[in-house]
Amino acid sequence: MRRKLNLLFSLFIYILTALAVLVLGFVIYFIVKEALPLFSEVSVGEFLLGTRWMPIAYTGSVSFGIFNFIAATVYVSFTAMVLAVGVGLGASVFLSCVATDRMRGILYPFVDLLAGIPSVIYGFIGLSVLVKIFLKAGVHTGSCVLAAGILLAVMLLPFLVASCSETMLKEREKYEAAADALGISRWYAVATIILPASFKNILLSMILAIGRAMGETMAVMMVMGNSNLFPRLLGKSESIASVIALEMGTAVYGSTHYHALYGAGLVLMILLFLINIIINLVRSRMVQE
Amino acid sequence: MEEIMTLKHTSVSYDGKPVLKDVSMGIRKNRIMAVMGPSGCGKTTLLRSLNGLLWEEPGAKVTGEVLLHGKNIKEMSTEEVRRQVGLVFQTPSPFPFSIYKNMSYALKYYGIRDKNKMDRIVKEKLQMAGLYEEVKEELGKSALKLSGGQKQRLCIARALTVEPDILLLDEPCSALDVRSTAVIEGMLARLKETYTIVIVTHNIAQAKRIADDAAFVFEGRLVEYGEAGKLFEHPQKEETKSFLEGIYG
Numbered sequence A: 001m002r003r004k005l006n007l008l009f010s011l012f013i014y015i016l017t018a019l020a021v022l023v024l025g026f027v028i029y030f031i032v033k034e035a036l037p038l039f040s041e042v043s044v045g046e047f048l049l050g051t052r053w054m055p056i057a058y059t060g061s062v063s064f065g066i067f068n069f070i071a072a073t074v075y076v077s078f079t080a081m082v083l084a085v086g087v088g089l090g091a092s093v094f095l096s097c098v099a100t101d102r103m104r105g106i107l108y109p110f111v112d113l114l115a116g117i118p119s120v121i122y123g124f125i126g127l128s129v130l131v132k133i134f135l136k137a138g139v140h141t142g143s144c145v146l147a148a149g150i151l152l153a154v155m156l157l158p159f160l161v162a163s164c165s166e167t168m169l170k171e172r173e174k175y176e177a178a179a180d181a182l183g184i185s186r187w188y189a190v191a192t193i194i195l196p197a198s199f200k201n202i203l204l205s206m207i208l209a210i211g212r213a214m215g216e217t218m219a220v221m222m223v224m225g226n227s228n229l230f231p232r233l234l235g236k237s238e239s240i241a242s243v244i245a246l247e248m249g250t251a252v253y254g255s256t257h258y259h260a261l262y263g264a265g266l267v268l269m270i271l272l273f274l275i276n277i278i279i280n281l282v283r284s285r286m287v288q289e
Numbered sequence B: 001m002e003e004i005m006t007l008k009h010t011s012v013s014y015d016g017k018p019v020l021k022d023v024s025m026g027i028r029k030n031r032i033m034a035v036m037g038p039s040g041c042g043k044t045t046l047l048r049s050l051n052g053l054l055w056e057e058p059g060a061k062v063t064g065e066v067l068l069h070g071k072n073i074k075e076m077s078t079e080e081v082r083r084q085v086g087l088v089f090q091t092p093s094p095f096p097f098s099i100y101k102n103m104s105y106a107l108k109y110y111g112i113r114d115k116n117k118m119d120r121i122v123k124e125k126l127q128m129a130g131l132y133e134e135v136k137e138e139l140g141k142s143a144l145k146l147s148g149g150q151k152q153r154l155c156i157a158r159a160l161t162v163e164p165d166i167l168l169l170d171e172p173c174s175a176l177d178v179r180s181t182a183v184i185e186g187m188l189a190r191l192k193e194t195y196t197i198v199i200v201t202h203n204i205a206q207a208k209r210i211a212d213d214a215a216f217v218f219e220g221r222l223v224e225y226g227e228a229g230k231l232f233e234h235p236q237k238e239e240t241k242s243f244l245e246g247i248y249g
Helices: A002-040 A044-049 A067-098 A101-116 A119-136 A145-181 A186-215 A218-223 A240-247 A256-288 B043-050 B078-084 B099-109 B115-128 B132-138 B148-160 B178-191 B204-210 B228-233 B238-244
Strands: B003-014 B017-028 B032-036 B060-068 B085-088 B166-170 B196-200 B213-218 B221-227
Touching: A002 A044, A002 A256, A044 A067, A044 A256, A067 A101, A067 A145, A067 A186, A067 A240, A067 A256, A101 A145, A119 A145, A119 A218, A145 A186, A145 A218, A145 B085, A145 B148, A186 A240, A186 A256, A218 A240, A240 A256, B003 B043, B017 B043, B017 B060, B017 B196, B017 B213, B017 B221, B032 B043, B032 B204, B043 B060, B043 B085, B043 B166, B043 B196, B078 B085, B085 B148, B099 B115, B099 B148, B115 B132, B115 B148, B115 B178, B148 B166, B148 B178, B178 B196, B178 B204, B204 B228, B213 B228, B213 B238, B221 B228, B221 B238
Parallel strands: B032 B196, B032 B213, B085 B166, B166 B196
Antiparallel strands: B003 B017, B003 B060, B213 B221
């Protein structure tokens, strides 16, 4: 009886696990299946490197080039990452190495709260604060890549801070007393021991963060201006996720436009896989050393 | 005999709870002093009060005087105290660098830039800790890859790089096997020619093997203190006797 129960239970667990993998498989299958018909009409090179996106023939012929969208996605994600890593590392050092336990207990929930705000609210704040500031500063219409980058950076912060400060706290507990006993000052120890020791995990949290940044749709869409232009810091642009979100509703089912949007989704997914793989390779090489 | 460190009516409390009560004792130069006592009796606190590590712990309050070469350590800078009083912890804690970088870390911090001088000190201290022969071919190897006993000897060698007068050891062998323990004990016997050593241990056999002086701490009080031979052979207090017979474990 007990044996049968064990068997049943393990079977149940297997099925649940398979289900989770299956969902991923299904997502990939579905996206690939819906994207493939596109490539019978548009070549892969044209799709990836073309800069003209004209899904419906208002003027002249249709054209499906998503190069600018790809560039914008990468550009805005890295802008956000640079901004967020700077602030995030500072905040993590403070939380893990300076703040007392009591202070940490008070400050951590605020960081968590930041992660719980829906992205549309971020977009709204970006629209009513950031875009206005950029408008006053002389940027045409105020919507720009930098605004989206700043907004995204704020959204990435809680993830970066939570994981980085946790790592640093652990490293600090390991090494602080030893450094202290040698008479080493706190800041010197932070800069020369704790930060380098945390580096791998900082990199890992950066991967997770960049994944989020690339897929983030709403907030970016609301402040980036959504024009098919090559991204410049203070110019408008449009990310892959924004194109899909903006146009999927109006694309006719089964049309080339519809398939092209799935194609764009596929590209976004592959982009994320590639970045994950690259950073993981770098990381495992560092682990070996 | 010259006393290098003196405690005068030192008491320590954490958040109002007394941990160490009115301890007065002298630590004599070029000798190994063993501090014994059951877990939680205040041995480690006693050790930490000697190099001012307690100052930074929130909630800890230290009263009384701790004199180093006749000077109150509270009147010295933290850096000065730490340089003169080295401390090695129970769990070996090498920094996540190479062996060489572990050894040169404090040297660099204290402004030694001359590569030859640094090499010489690193070699000398590793030899003192009895580690040099084992690692001389691979000073660039990560210190985290050493065995537990090697790590602990590296930590001792690292503590020696700043040229302390006293070396405090907080149960340095409790995480190590018998062989590593023997190696470290042999090393300590050599080190006392140059340094003064205070070792906290709950291992009575170890204290018997290496100590010149011994102290027994129980429930925050210094119960008995004196020459190791005398204390082990003829303990004056009932509590010491019971401890040596293994009653408090």
